[in-house]
Amino acid sequence: MAQKPSIPKGTRDFSPMEMGRRNYIFDTIKSIFQKYGYQPIETPAMENLSTLMGKYGEEGDRLLFKILNSGDYLKKLDENDLSEGNSQKSAIKISEKGLRYDLTVPFARYVVQHRNDIVFPFKRYQIQPVWRADRPQKGRYREFFQCDIDVIGSNSLLNETELIRVIDEIFKNLGIDITIKLNNRKILSGIATIIDEPERLTDITTAIDKLDKIGIEKVYDELRAKGLSEDAINNLEPIINLGGENSKKLLCLKELIGLSEDGSKGILEMETMLSHLELLDIKAKIEIDQSLARGLNYYTGAIIEVKANDVNIGSICGGGRYDNLTGIFGLQDVSGVGVSFGADRIYDVLNELNAFPEQSQTTSELMIINFGEKESLHSLQVLEEIHKSGIKAELYPESAKVQKQMKYANQKSIPFVLLVGEEEMKTGNYTLKDMKTGDQYKFKLSQIINFIKEY
């Protein structure tokens, strides 16, 4: 017997019902991206490993899915490779392509490669799957979708403001209450300067970024372990513990780190963004979070992170400004800012909130019951007229038992069935049945079309 088929761990099939829900998310995101003037691009699933390696740290290099070279790749391996047993080191000898790990590095590569054809500022969106050889666990997959939006080639803070509007509108449309947390790399840098540890910026941000997860005491432990003095930690404490309204936080931050050049720049940028947002009708809660770092060292200005207020699931969207992403590919001084929406987590949030629209699945509006050969030939022509009116409809392909056909319509959530029997063929009065209420109507074809269109 043939083996029982399965798919690689960490990957998923999507059924019509799941596709309907996923497309509801993608369509909502896409339509708002477009409303703000962003245009789509796509890049290949495979990139050269030289494009990907070294961009995500050592851990990232390990998590890249690498594609075995075609042809006689074995020629590139020798006995030393086997005896050394260094699979990571040998991988690049027999593999020169990998699956993309995120959309950011391929986008940077795209911008540099096509810079002569691009109109700057370039507002692009990109919705594609990415792959990571991570250990699969609940909510973490080896194939998942990112929805990225970036503006590249403009320093204006109006872009940050726009991204916040986009975030706000998307989650408002999806019916998810959110908090948008804001920070600025320059504020983090100001903090490091003020506590007299400017060299330890990365250590400090890495540690305080974990505040939510491990609590304040463990953050301090980690900082001590990294060599931070008790003085520095004491100075850090009031900054980290800063609470209250945004206006109060800004005042305190000015007092605490306003004397550092970076700190005062960061505060000014934050104030400008908040002053923009005050002019606008924003539904989300906006919260300054001076401990937010999002791990990544490539942010140079605003840092943005979104959490769902009613579901405990981590961040569902995040990003920030990066001043030199394209530098890794040889194009200097091109500033960009962008955020990425995690479609899979948003799916889980909507699921938990029970907030998917009742009917997100694509299905026929009407199904014609098949009573036999003669009836089905007549039905073919009826169906053609119904299709011409733009209504989604199908004819059950077999003259199976009516009960079986009805069950099929029910399972596919088709709201109406049409009975075209001998009697109906003679009179031209067809029986339309509402599958929800059970009501039946005797209608001419034109009435059926109008009835369903107005339904």
Add this chain to the structure above:
Amino acid sequence: MAQKPSIPKGTRDFSPMEMGRRNYIFDTIKSIFQKYGYQPIETPAMENLSTLMGKYGEEGDRLLFKILNSGDYLKKLDENDLSEGNSQKSAIKISEKGLRYDLTVPFARYVVQHRNDIVFPFKRYQIQPVWRADRPQKGRYREFFQCDIDVIGSNSLLNETELIRVIDEIFKNLGIDITIKLNNRKILSGIATIIDEPERLTDITTAIDKLDKIGIEKVYDELRAKGLSEDAINNLEPIINLGGENSKKLLCLKELIGLSEDGSKGILEMETMLSHLELLDIKAKIEIDQSLARGLNYYTGAIIEVKANDVNIGSICGGGRYDNLTGIFGLQDVSGVGVSFGADRIYDVLNELNAFPEQSQTTSELMIINFGEKESLHSLQVLEEIHKSGIKAELYPESAKVQKQMKYANQKSIPFVLLVGEEEMKTGNYTLKDMKTGDQYKFKLSQIINFIKEY
């Protein structure tokens, strides 16, 4: 300096312009699939190699992109592998996953794996990229998109009729004149029987399938080389050369192969399909082509192929009925029928016919010129009102020279720009400029919104 970035050969980036055109094709195809009651599914990019290997012949196995196992894959190789140098044989030791090669095998795997959750007959569509390590050349890529539609679990010929309606409507909507060629595996089988070579069905179909490409004489040469007798070839000649109208072809076929059981079944199926189609409003030319085989041995009934009448590019859509595709995964006796649309070739056809809609690119309907800080703050609020009305619009993020901003709007094909200067802020009368005609209007905000919505 950083290296010049590039992408793997045979793969492509898609710019906003290309994405607009590609989405026009995908959206047209998708909307018609849905109109006929087909529902979407998606499967992972990676499948287990055990699912893929042996399904596409030896050549296919070679063309699969294989993914290097994570972890210490080298342990699985020994010195014998190196000394033998059989890269193909060793590949499955260090790789257990591959990128999908088409959508048909993953679909068969899906049906078997999820058979308890599927409502049969299952009408599904699937639009996803596939990957083949083929030698790249003009029009042939290593990553390309297939758009598949299948009905599985129904023997009725109404399904074949429906697929032809779907094909007809899609190409009618795209503005491509087509010929739909029809054949039936049972007719091919009847031919083999009648010329007394029933065992050589595969050799015969493989050879006559090349008729278009290599001409009749070379087909005969190939058949001779395969061991066909001169008698058989002489008997084959009138069948292959059969021309004229479909009705005449059917009459002749009945005479020539009607005595074989398969042949007469195939002719009856063909007649039934044609009688359905006569009842309907089909624009495409329908042509019986008794030499059509589409290479593949898994077809068991109808064989369908579509050619563009005005562009010489090979088939742009094709498929047929297969009675046991899921058998390879252990689920017997499930009949299916389907066709696959080649999105990349359709793109090339539309390009050559210059038949893309003028504006398939997603772009803003309006751009606000940025005159400086004060004006941009006011503009933010104007923009918010415009967005609320559902109009796609953007504010240029920098207060650059007006000329530069206008150029940006032109390059993005934005049809209107709005000037919000000091004067306009005072009066609330904004200047709207039509970028095509150069006409300018003085409008209140509500007038602008109505004007653009009605444009």
